[in-house]
Amino acid sequence: MSRLGSVIGFLRSYKYYIVIFASVVLVGFADENSVWNHIQNRRHINDMHEDIDKYNNMYNKDMRELRMLDRNPKAIEKIARERYFMKADDEDIFVLSDDENKSKNY
Known part of the structure; x- marks a missing residue:
């Protein structure tokens, strides 16, 4: 006792x-409304704001490129050659790549 x-x-x-x-x-x-959850939610909100900024920058870059494509026909040709490997009739294309080193599985 x-x-x-x-x-x-x-x-x-x-x-x-x-x-x-x-x-x-x-x-x-x-x-459920604890200080710890509040801190985690703040961190999540900050990450989302960073994503918003990243996507706004990507949007602005794409809009600049789109305006450039509307104004300049040479820009369309440049993109077609770089991204899609298109060529003129009197040209040959040689694609150089170092994918062989990356694709090996050790």
Whole structure:
């Protein structure tokens, strides 16, 4: 009984600290709206803002390229040659690639 009495005495003397500690743990980590979840959501929002900036930059680059294609017919020819390996009738195309080193499985 003395052991139980000492535990009860400890709880009575530190009851306010125990309640405060339990509340901090509940609000900080255990609750659905906890501080920990709030920090994780902030991090996720920041990652999404970075993605938005990346996609806006890609959109602006593509729009500049599209405007250039509308104005300059030589740009269409350049893209056709670089991306799709198209050629004029009097030309030959040589494709140099180093894919052999990358495709080997060791």
